[in-house]
Amino acid sequence: MAVSLRPDACPGVFALHDAADGALARVRLPGGAIDAAALRVVAGCAEDLGDGAVHLTSRGNVQLRGLRRDDPRLAARLAAAGLLPSTTHERARNVLASPLSGIAGGLADVCDLARELDRGLCARPALAALSGRFLFALDDGRGDVAREDPDLCWQAVAPDDGRLLVAGEPVARVRRSRAVIALLDAAEEFLAGADGAWRMTSVGPTEVMRGSPSPTVGWVGGGAALVCAPVLGEVSAAQLRVLAAAAPRMVVTPWRTVVLPGARAGADAQLAAAGFVVDPASPVPLVSACAGRPGCANALADVRADARAGLVAGRFTERVHLSGCARRCGSPRGAHRALVAHADGQYTG
Secondary structure, three states: OEEOOOOOOOOOOOOOEEEOOEEEEEEOOHHHEEEHHHHHHHHHHHHHHOOOEEEEOOOOOEEEEEEOOOOOHHHHHHHHOOOOOOOOOHHHOOEEEOOOOOOOOOOOOOHHHHHHHHHHHHHOHHHHHOOOOOOEEEEOOOOOHHHOOOOEEEEEEEOOEEEEEEOOEEEEEEEHHHHHHHHHHHHHHHHHOOOOEEEOOOOOOOHHHOOOOOOOOEEEOOOOEEEEEOHHHEEEHHHHHHHHHHOOEEEEOOOOOEEEEOOOOOHHHHHHHOOOEOOOOOOHHHEEEOOOOOOOOOOOOOHHHHHHHHHHHOOOOOOEEEEOOOOOOOOOOOOOEEEEEOOOOOEEO
């Protein structure tokens, strides 16, 4: 177990992070899920209170940048939309779930388990002490979110059966009906002996975890859902409203794509016209970048501008992440090429 003596500075809605372009808030979306009505509220917050955009994270959450630290309207609006069910557990609500669960593939539908886990987490007072970095996952058996370095994961091995993974290591068979209780009990056990640790030490994925890569863009599940990719995971307020009009809800994936279950006919053309990528042959889903300049004071380059230029020039044909400094914030968990900026404007990697 890795112990940290520094305080947990992971941002939330009530604990903002001061960036070079203003305060940053992270809004947790357990299972990555958000309905169209709440999505419109987030769009309004980005437009009225932030930099006009929402930034998707590698944990299936969203971030707003360019905020004022002393503005109470963000929390009030998000709470009214049902996005802040607990003020005490707000930063602990880190829950991944297989984004295509119940749509295509997988051994079990874990969508309802994500909602149940969120409610159970908020109902246990002790779990408010979890670090904002502590991560739960519900894997439907395909091995996608189990590979995202969760501290605790329930992974299906059959429709009604699964196994509990602790820091990537299988420790017990757990029936689906007991999955949430097992995860919450294990989290409380971790806290009891944490001694200042934020997370469990990962031992790396096992063979069974090597499942499918991130969902490809385009129609999936015989037209049951549409997956699209915003460029560099950045979605403008106007684009958020296009998403809200295209489907009753959306699911943010850990790979900065968006799944739209029940997307309306013709939604692919509408999203493409709005600047989203829906073509499976596009390299856009392969490319990510940290905030870079001017948003981050530590960055040595405007990595997002460089990433966009590289996409236009056709320079990227593999999974790549551009970082403004050696910290490599936002790097994907899987195999990728890491390009790190230097003061002379060059990249290594």
